[in-house]
Amino acid sequence: MDRRYQVFISSTFTDLIDERREVMQALLEMDCLPAGMELFPAGNTDQWTLIKGVIEQSDYYLVILGGRYGSMSEEGISFTEMEYDYAVELGIPVMGFVPADADEIAVGKTDRNEAAATKLNEFRAKVQTRMTKDWKNAEDLGSKVTRGLIHLIRNNPRPGWVRGDLAMSPETRAEIAELNAKIAQYEKKEVESSVTTVAQIDDSYAHGQENVELSLKHKGMYTYQDIEEDGDLKYTWDEIIEVLGPFMIDEAPEPTLRKTFNNHMLSEIQNDAENWSTGWSRESAEITDRAWGAIIVQLRALRLITTGTKKRTVSDKAVYWKLTQAGDDYLVSLRAVHSNIIKLS
Structure with missing residues (x-):
């Protein structure tokens, strides 16, 4: 050189x-x-x-x-x-x-x-x-x-x-490429190791068919007036996983997940004429910050979700969530359809 x-x-x-x-x-x-x-x-x-x-x-x-x-x-x-x-x-x-x-x-x-x-x-x-x-x-x-x-x-x-x-000879470039490959292997092993350690949910926390009441705000126009009413909806933790889980198989931003759950709550309200007013227009439902935080904390405590790790742009300030291996397995057990076909020998 x-x-x-x-x-x-x-x-x-x-x-x-x-x-x-x-x-x-x-x-x-x-x-x-x-x-x-x-x-x-x-x-x-x-x-x-x-x-x-x-x-x-x-x-x-x-x-x-x-x-x-x-x-x-x-x-x-x-x-x-x-x-x-x-x-x-x-x-x-x-x-x-x-x-x-x-x-x-x-x-x-x-x-x-x-x-x-x-x-x-x-x-x-x-x-x-x-x-x-x-x-x-x-x-x-x-x-x-x-x-x-x-x-x-x-x-x-x-x-x-x-x-x-x-400054970099072909030998140096080759050495750097080899070191980068080793780093990638170590990172992959570390991820696999972390996945292995959380392959089971922590069932010491409320889960499954246990209920949780979630507070929300129901908004819209009713008889030509803008109305807002507070209320609660009761869900099991399995129902929450069934709603949000499919969107977290790959990483999903928290605002998108929250909007998905808001839409689900609105659908529940619209189908429950006995407990909620009907005949609204421009209707929406929005889970409270406290209730949404309770969902995130509980799913993390159960080891069902973890924060995303993919690289984002500098301007992307959203928190991303994804299923852990335990969460993925749990979702499959909830939503996968078993075959009713009986094989005869």
Whole structure:
């Protein structure tokens, strides 16, 4: 896979402009991504956070020493040395490049301050405890960086950067597909396992032919007036299952189930002229929230229904209900028609 590495270049700046340019050109020819002082001015404490972030994202770190120690922080440490110490602390592979003959560096490119010169010598000694190469001039430095970085990459593999459209190899795609298949299998087993654990209803709760009274509101127009009357209808739990169960073989939204039961209650009212007024128009029946909630809670307690699991659109806020395996078995036992044919042998 085509992988590129980000390489942080650390050095003083004004005295090593030509050398830095040569190093950056060498890195670009190696398809590396150079990063360093050109991105931000040294000596700015606000920039130190940015500098650290760029170092953290880099795969390799190169430090180039010349004849100057460089601008220093309030603690008296040059920003170049601070960058070097931070890269070492992070465990980033580092390589140093030091002048082959410090005495040949032009006076204008050296520290005239004795304290700064001492700090530079101490810093050079620190850098030379790790992998270093000597350089004579800008062109020599460029070639030394190329050979040195090849060695550093070969012996210290790093993640690097990959184009987004090339990030996944065919092997990676195949591995992801295999993992997705395994996840699907585990999810299927989990569902099957949960179904197995609720294969029987919990008959410790009211069920079967036991009765429940459900409150409702009966609305419509009667003798040219809008009328609303409260009332109750008595059902067995089996009757409720027979009405709602077929709609929950597959998942059904609660508003649809409630409307189905409202229509069933209206039909009951219209057929019961003895207890309910007749001759209504635009007639409707609506179960109360409390009564409907009692139905849902009871059917869940009996382990006959459970919430739906299919994916919905974001705009679909309805609660979906479906029969459990126990609920499906129970519905079949209520509504399936047995054959009356007797086989004669």
